[in-house]
Amino acid sequence: MxxxxxxxxxxxxxxxxxxxxxxxxxxxxxxxxxxxxxxxxxxxxxxxxxxxxxxxxxxxxxxxxxxxxxxxxxxxxxxxxxxxxxxxxxxxxxxxxxxxxxxLADATAAAVRTAGLRRVGLLGTAFTMEQDFYRGRLASSGGLDVLVPAAESRALVHRIIYDELCVGLVREESRAEFRRVIGELVAEGAEGVILGCTEIELLVHPADSPVPVFPTARxxxxxxxxxxxxx
Incomplete structure (x- = not known):
């Protein structure tokens, strides 16, 4: 090995x-x-x-x-x-x-392709959701169409990651907020959701989403x- x-x-x-x-x-x-x-x-x-x-x-x-x-x-x-x-x-x-x-983005894109999906939502830090280094890699290496939440929801997701998950806080009210944001992405046409911050997997599980989630750390x-x- x-x-x-x-x-x-x-x-x-x-x-x-x-x-x-x-x-x-x-x-x-x-x-x-x-x-x-x-x-x-x-x-x-x-x-x-x-x-x-x-x-x-x-x-x-x-x-x-x-x-x-x-x-x-x-x-x-x-x-x-x-x-x-x-x-x-x-x-x-x-x-x-x-x-x-x-x-990491290549491993994630491969999993999305294997699942037969193309249009996916992306949750992560503001840097990951808003800049091209990650979204662009998913599009170029995986051929994916990547959706991100609206500005207010992006700010919420970013805050929960840094203020809560990165210091070990896992709150039910924050899980509910992530479910809401996932619902917004699905309403926009997302066939799956990439948990594009490794801490999100501490909070969001497959049962929290009506579409497949892709836990990037795993x-x-x-x-x-x-x-x-x-x-």
């Missing part, structure tokens, strides 16, 4: 989910006492969030590129950035190392284990 290198801590709440998923999937596929071979570099999310808010993306990319180099030096054969938003700097990170980076983890077990 190849060694996976995780760039995590953004937030550590979702990175903990990655660790659980990667080990559970390894045990499911290999059986017995098997667990995932991985190394983790966990950054200080407060630093990353400040760089995001100030639009200092190149500096944020340098920070993650340094983490990637450390993981490669530690023996990682394949890298994962354990957050959707920071895939804005994925090219900068990938160019800093010689081992491959498994792009999909990323599944693709990583498949790649790690492929010679």
């Amino acid at each position: 190849k060694t996976l290198g995780l760039i995590g801590g953004m937030s550590w709440e979702s990175t903990a989910e990655y660790y659980r998923l990667l080990n559970e999937l390894t045990r499911e596929r290999l059986g017995g006492l098997h667990s995932a071979r991985l190394v983790l570099y966990s950054v200080d999310f407060a630093t990353v969030e400040r760089l995001q808010a100030e639009g200092r993306w190149t500096e944020a990319g340098e920070l993650l590129a340094g983490a990637a180099r450390s993981l490669e030096a530690a023996g990682a054969d394949l890298l994962l950035i354990c957050t959707n938003t920071m895939h804005k700097v994925a090219d900068q990170v990938a160019s800093a190392v010689s081992v491959p980076l498994l792009h 999909l990323h983890a599944e693709a990583a284990i498949t790649a790690a077990l492929t010679e």
Whole structure:
């Protein structure tokens, strides 16, 4: 099994989910006492969030590129950035190392295509929903038609992610708000909904949506284990 290198801590709440998923999937596929071979570099999310808010993306990319180099030096054969938003700097990170980076949006687009869907809603941080680095990747690599919520709903989703989910707060009233926003996307024609922030999976489950949901952390983890077990 190849060694996976995780760039995590953004937030550590979702990175903990990655660790659980990667080990559970390894045990499911290999059986017995098997667990995932991985190394983790966990950054200080407060630093990353400040760089995001100030639009200092190149500096944020340098920070993650340094983490990637450390993981490669530690023996990682394949890298994962354990957050959707920071895939804005994925090219900068990938160019800093010689081992491959498994792009989260590609794993997600593949799952949507496998489900036979094309028009999907996207929930995530404001950066992910509003900028082209993620939506454009879904469209170009997956041929998907991506819908996002209206401005007021985007602001609500962004606030819940940063103020609640990233600090471990899972509230029923926020789940109800996400259900409402999902309903709006479905009314606009969404055939499925991408949970395009790894923390959203802590709050929203398949039963909360009338259409299929695509949990990006799980999909990323599944693709990583498949790649790690492929010679």
